[in-house]
Amino acid sequence: MNEQTGYLVLSTGDVLEGKWLGDILPTEGEVVFNTAMTGYQEVMTDPSYAGQIVTMTYPLIGNYGVNEVDSESIMPSLSGLIISYPCVTPEHYQSTKSIREMITEYKIPTLYGIDTRELTRIIRDNGEVYGRISTNKNDHPTKNAVDQDIVPSVSVSKIRKYTITENELDVRPHIVLMDFGYKQSIVQSLLDLGCDVTVVPYDTNPNQILELRPHGILLSNGPGDPNDLSYLIDNIKVICENYKVLGICFGHQLIALAHGAKITRLSYGHRGSNHPVKNLLTGKVSITSQNHGYIVDPDTIEEKNWIITFRNVNDGSIEGLCHRSKQIITVQFHPEAHPGPIDTQNIFSDFVNEIVNKGMKLHA
Ligand SMILES: NC(=O)CC[C@H](N)C(=O)O
Numbered sequence: 001m002n003e004q005t006g007y008l009v010l011s012t013g014d015v016l017e018g019k020w021l022g023d024i025l026p027t028e029g030e031v032v033f034n035t036a037m038t039g040y041q042e043v044m045t046d047p048s049y050a051g052q053i054v055t056m057t058y059p060l061i062g063n064y065g066v067n068e069v070d071s072e073s074i075m076p077s078l079s080g081l082i083i084s085y086p087c088v089t090p091e092h093y094q095s096t097k098s099i100r101e102m103i104t105e106y107k108i109p110t111l112y113g114i115d116t117r118e119l120t121r122i123i124r125d126n127g128e129v130y131g132r133i134s135t136n137k138n139d140h141p142t143k144n145a146v147d148q149d150i151v152p153s154v155s156v157s158k159i160r161k162y163t164i165t166e167n168e169l170d171v172r173p174h175i176v177l178m179d180f181g182y183k184q185s186i187v188q189s190l191l192d193l194g195c196d197v198t199v200v201p202y203d204t205n206p207n208q209i210l211e212l213r214p215h216g217i218l219l220s221n222g223p224g225d226p227n228d229l230s231y232l233i234d235n236i237k238v239i240c241e242n243y244k245v246l247g248i249c250f251g252h253q254l255i256a257l258a259h260g261a262k263i264t265r266l267s268y269g270h271r272g273s274n275h276p277v278k279n280l281l282t283g284k285v286s287i288t289s290q291n292h293g294y295i296v297d298p299d300t301i302e303e304k305n306w307i308i309t310f311r312n313v314n315d316g317s318i319e320g321l322c323h324r325s326k327q328i329i330t331v332q333f334h335p336e337a338h339p340g341p342i343d344t345q346n347i348f349s350d351f352v353n354e355i356v357n358k359g360m361k362l363h364a
Helices: 040-044 099-105 116-126 150-154 184-192 206-211 226-242 250-258 346-358
Strands: 005-010 015-020 027-034 052-056 080-082 110-112 130-134 160-162 174-179 196-201 216-219 244-248 263-279 285-296 306-312 318-323 328-331
Touching: 005 110, 027 080, 027 116, 027 263, 027 285, 040 052, 040 099, 052 116, 080 130, 150 226, 174 184, 184 196, 184 346, 206 226, 216 250, 216 346, 226 250, 244 250, 244 346, 250 263, 250 285, 250 318, 250 328, 263 318, 285 318, 328 346
Parallel strands: 027 052, 052 080, 080 110, 174 196, 174 216, 216 244, 244 328
Antiparallel strands: 005 015, 005 130, 015 110, 027 130, 160 196, 263 285, 263 306, 306 318, 318 328
């Protein structure tokens, strides 16, 4: 393995020494931790991590390799990766390459040999932490904010259509997915339910959406601070007036923002595969996959218009909303999973059933 020394220099003043796993590629970004024990490939290809240096708290990363089926996007968008102990001789029947081959192919700046649990403690104690991966330990991070154009950098620039050839349903719901940095698993969850999916750029306006004649709109996950997209609020309001809408994570935050709520930061994010959320309508607790640093400020929700449907069991933060009169449901967690449990996949089937059963006239 490459034995060249590299440093993770943090905005807190801490400097952690490691080794470069691939090429020497200095970088910087917000440093965030993910507590999932598996799912590094999905994490590395989730566009919501754009601009961030991700550390996996689980110490052994790479042991089942990288495969052809689990990537959430065409290429990784994260700024960097910090791992404790990499396994570069993977064993798994689906594995086609090692994590080192993947990070070399996609030029992901990566350090290994860092105590990722120590790093996680630093983030937990300090909240928002920025870092620079460098060969020079005096090379401090200069940025203190994630690039404001981060969503445009991951969103599609042209419409992308997904359809399944075999559909035994006599109806074909057509969902427009507004792409703020969508995960492939969201598309797959809709295809599995017999939907046609059209992915559109994040700033597509309601008139362009109308031309596509969708039956429902899904606002996707995405990187960065939703407040940076406040200029889309009018678009989102019109969409929410006219369609059945589902918002996931960034999409949930944008819909809340468009309806007058404030979006604030968690001191450190929820990123992992075992975050319990309680459905306040049924009392049922589900274990969810999560990846977010921002939340909807509970004091700014207009309760006359919104029902809080889910709360996080650990810290009580809002995990889901439902509009009292419009057909809008939103979740802060990731029902599409990947990585993580699929306990809340019913969010997709409830949305599609709502469209099929009570929705507008569907074409056959
Ligand atoms: N997964 C997401 O959609 C993340 C949303 C937003 N970037 C946050 O960190 O809160």
